[in-house]
Amino acid sequence: MLRAIAAIVKKDLKQAKRDPKFLGPSLIIPFVFLLVYTIMWTSVGGGESFACGLVVEDISPEANDMTNILENMVSTTNHTWFSIERYDLETADELYRNGELIAYIVIPEGFGANISSGQNATAVMYINNVNDDIVKNYIHRFEAAVLLFNQGAVHPDFDQSNAPIAMDESFSLAATPSNLKYMAAVAIILSLMACSLASQAMLTATEFETGALQDTLNSPASRLALVLGRTIAAIPRSLSALLISAPIICITMNVFPVGNLLILFGILLLTILALVPIGELIGMKIRNREQSLLASVLIVITGFIVGGGMAPIGLSPFSVRMIMLILPTTHSLALWSRVFFLDTILGLTTSMLYLLGTWIVMSALVIHQMKKEVEHS
């Protein structure tokens, strides 16, 4: 059996060397995603600066404090939350009504006088309520500024020590990864996922097209040896994609793993094991190289988006999260993003076991499919 496995590994690796086209999806998909994501987050804001106009009609120290808070309060990545541009009322309103300014804040005349006399002072935000997400993001930021003022936490220290109730925050990571850094980190495992799934699907479909697989299946080698050999060969083949994508992504995006490299390697290995038999099944069912490529690319992209590749799934409702967790890609992404940014071994067991289980179940299905194929032929 060992000799058979070794022969299959050798044959598959030779084939991969002869036809390196299998690297295509694993290089194209993550870079396209990175490009799209970079455009998305650098252009439409996200967690960072939101364009907002500011009209200050009051010259009191209180109005000045409020203005300074609005202009300087920062998010967890030290980006200012509002990208404030000052205007006079007429210009701001004109830009706003023409759709060139999504929102502007007015600190009205008498703002400071009201506060000094113990009365309420109201700052007003005019917002183009294009959708509820825009409104949510602007309300949240504006409300944070109002709270800081009421807590007496003004620029430059934003010191809450005299506030009736202060908010003392702590975070799970030493520094919050920006959306782009998160995407860069998961793009590495996306490259591996695309390679594992697409290359195996293409290889199997090609062997069907040439009739080589039927010959192999009818040979005296056991089906278990075939599956094991093909899976072992897929490990270096899938990792080879990372030799190109990982250094490029890490250097260009300036993102490097914080967690233990051995654990990260283990996660990569489990991901390959879980996805290779799925690729094998795709190839065996479709039996056409190009259509297998298309199907595996679509599955990888869907698994990546739904599995939390573009944003962690933590905010999804419980029932939806349960559906997402059926996909092995969800577990791979969860493990990878956790260990990439945090040196921990906590909270990894369930997902690791799930990936291992997926490998065993899917391999059994492949063996069953092979048996059916032999019987059919």
Place this chain on the structure above:
Amino acid sequence: MNFSFRVVKASFIKELRVWRRSPQKIVLVILIPFMFFAGFSILMGGVYFGSGVETAVVLNEQNPGVYTEGLLEILGEDDFVPPRLDPILMDAETANRLFQNGEILLVITIPDGFETAVTNNESVSIHVQVANIHEDLTKNLRMPVIRKLDIFYQTYFLNDSLVDFEMVDLRPFTPPRLAYMAWTISVYSAMFGAVFAAGSAMTQEFEQETMEELVLSNQSPYAIYIGKMFSGVVMSFAGIPFLFLVSYIVFGVWPNGDILTFFSLVFLLALFCSGIGIIAGAVFRNSVFVVPVAALAGVFYWIVGGGIAPLSLVGETFGIFNEYLPVSNVYRSLIRMFVEGSYTSLLVDLSVIGLFAVVFLVISPIITDRLTKVDFGRKLEDLRKRRAR
């Protein structure tokens, strides 16, 4: 080989027959935009729907009174600004273990002595632990807590909270974000459908080796290609009704505006994209490669055209750059129409996309005809041989 409308019509009808015979391709035209919409809805829907963010609340206060109860009540209250919080009372040890394992992302600890401090007007801190996995998630976890605290201030500390705020909306109705995305994905659907359908109409000639027959048929190839372009235009509308219908069923809103403007803009966009589609088909010669090209180019334009959020968020520089991308004009006018029901830039945008559509109607068949005569395989082989020497 005179240009004849009869040939255009024949080519158009033949392509529609081919589409009728291959329902799996129609399913692909409908399914890809739909999957795209479903993926984003699942990804972003959690903020708006469901029971809210599971939040561990550790109550260390031994003698909770009106302020502690008030804070707990405010934390669990429904909120029109998403995401809402779903507080779950637990002891510190459990909360910490779940937080360390990544099973819970937000922990709020109300300290012992909270009630006394607030009653006696002394300063006190609540402790908030946030899983800062990435910036956007961190923002969505922290901001509801800040908002709840502000509501607590405005309710219980009337003497301290002298500043409040007021929001004035531009229009009476705020569309749900996911419905907004469904509407903009309908434009994506038209783009993708047109490029894929027209591209596929070309690639099938290469795949079935019927290109030679077309060339030898003594009919104008331009007329044949224009027929294929128009079949792409028809197919580009296949996914749109489904998207509008699903968005209506789920969110209960139709977009503003009139159907004639929508059809005019989308028709011209689809014609322009069909022109690109037949060129892509002549280059790739394999429908499998046309799908990712069409899907990714469409996603790119969907984002830069304002599909996720309006371009006014972006700032002036990007807005000016975007003016020169013809597809963005369609997005701009349609977004304004869908959301505001206004047509302020319609004339300009209709002219720009109309110009591009006419230009591509003329040049695409010519470029495609030239490209079909090029043997890319041989050229590559020659290039390899030259490099080897």
